[in-house]
Amino acid sequence: MHRTLRLQVWGTIKSKSATMPLPDPAPISPVSPIIRPVVLSRIGQLTKLVSPIKDQNLSILERSKQLAAWTAVDHHVKPEHRVIGIGSGSTVPYVVERIVQLGAEANQERVFIPTGFQSKELIVSSGLSLGDVDQFPTIDVTLDGADEVDHELNCIKGGGACHLREKVLAEAANTFILVADYRKNVQYLGTNYTPGVPIEVVPFAYAKVLQNLHHTLNSPKASLRMAVKKAGPVVSDNGNFIIDAPFDLERMKTPYIIMAQIKMLTGVVEVGVFCNMAKAAYFGNEDGSVTIKWNDGRVEQVAASQ
Numbered sequence: 683m684h685r686t687l688r689l690q691v692w693g694t695i696k697s698k699s700a701t702m703p704l705p706d707p708a709p710i711s712p713v714s715p716i717i718r719p720v721v722l723s724r725i726g727q728l729t730k731l732v733s734p735i736k737d738q739n740l741s742i743l744e745r746s747k748q749l750a751a752w753t754a755v756d757h758h759v760k761p762e763h764r765v766i767g768i769g770s771g772s773t774v775p776y777v778v779e780r781i782v783q784l785g786a787e788a789n790q791e792r793v794f795i796p797t798g799f800q801s802k803e804l805i806v807s808s809g810l811s812l813g814d815v816d817q818f819p820t821i822d823v824t825l826d827g828a829d830e831v832d833h834e835l836n837c838i839k840g841g842g843a844c845h846l847r848e849k850v851l852a853e854a855a856n857t858f859i860l861v862a863d864y865r866k867n868v869q870y871l872g873t874n875y876t877p878g879v880p881i882e883v884v885p886f887a888y889a890k891v892l893q894n895l896h897h898t899l900n901s902p903k904a905s906l907r908m909a910v911k912k913a914g915p916v917v918s919d920n921g922n923f924i925i926d927a928p929f930d931l932e933r934m935k936t937p938y939i940i941m942a943q944i945k946m947l948t949g950v951v952e953v954g955v956f957c958n959m960a961k962a963a964y965f966g967n968e969d970g971s972v973t974i975k976w977n978d979g980r981v982e983q984v985a986a987s988q
């Protein structure tokens with residue numbers, strides 16, 4: 683019965699999009715049979731879109747995030763794209779702002795996949811259609827922020843504890859694009875972002891993982907991330923704890939090795955080091971330009987989208 687309902691809704695959507703239909707979603711799992719048709723039924727409707735950015739009186743730092751985000755959207759969100767991943771953090775609202783500026787018609791056949799609570803709220807409050815990666819395990823393009831990006835486009839992510847879902851959406855994407863301000867553009871990871879590598883761990887294993895980080899992986903300052911407006915540790919969107927593990931700069935020059943060593947520790951769910959995933963990273967600069975680092979080593983300086 684659920685299957686029939688989905689096909690009816692889907693048929694409506696497809697009839698409105700003869701040239702470029704949404705890809706078929708993954709088969710329905712028996713776990714959430716009711717939610718999916720409801721979510722899908724919004725796609726294809728012309729909804730009034732609302733920008734998430736209300737105040738355009740931006741500081742230089744905020745403006746640089748905006749320049750990076752707008753330019754990346756203009757370069758990588760193509761008219762034919764139907765499934766778009768939306769990352770987390772303070773730069774991503776400018777991505778959504780630019781997508782909203784494309785207009786209701788350009789977005790009516792699109793579905794947007796969030797990397798966590800914050801981006802889900804962003805998508806819904808902007809009037810865009812919400813989906814999930816278990817419905818759409820192949821994404822056309824994912825745009826996401828970063829805490830730091832090195833010369834080979836390896837990056838640290840997870841300053842906001844979202845890196846598990848972010849990595850899933852980065853892997854699911856045909857194209858993964860980073861957007862950030864000038865402070866994140868570094869030669870080697872750990873240069874400006876000093877709290878360490880964010881590590882999501884299952885709660886009952888955190889003490890054991892910390893012990894291993896201190897003594898086996900030689901990160902003596904690794905610590906449990908504590909909440910600011912709540913007593914106790916930060917809890918991720920997945921109900922897990924976060925450890926921040928700093929490593930010396932020399933070891934951060936081979937981020938893949940650090941990432942693999944941490945991931946091997948039992949109890950670790952995901953490591954906030956992303957290697958060989960991004961196609962390009964966009965950095966807004968203080969002078970109003972944008973630096974683009976590509977995964978083939980090219981570096982471009984371009985005028986920002988206005």
Ligand SMILES: O=C[C@H](O)[C@H](O)[C@H](O)COP(=O)(O)O
Pocket residue numbers: 769770771772773774826827828829838839840841842843844845848
């Ligand atoms: O967990 C959070 C994410 O990885 C963010 O994308 C990252 O922390 C960058 O955030 P922001 O754009 O606020 O610097």
